[in-house]
Amino acid sequence: MPRGRAALREQGHFVAAREALKSTTRDSAIRHKALIERAETYVAENKFAMAKKDLERVLAEDASAPGVRERLAELSSS
DSSP states (O other): OOOHHHHHHHTTOHHHHHHHTOOOOSOHHHHHHHHHHHHHHHHHTTOHHHHHHHHHHHHHHOTTOTTHHHHHHHHHHO
8 A cells, every 4th residue: 555645646635745745855865855756746647748847947956857757858858
């Protein structure tokens, strides 16, 4: 069973999932994970432009972030 923000998203509580991801942190790895999770929440809401924006933000800070470039390409082709 998923936990935390992913659980909120999977249960259809999209606003709550996004709100849980709003807090910022100085740790870039945690911030990137939060942005990726929020992007997936936007995808679940069919808000693809917002999802791409978050993924692009991750890539801007870390071009080698695993899986992000591929996910962005998937969203761009759909």
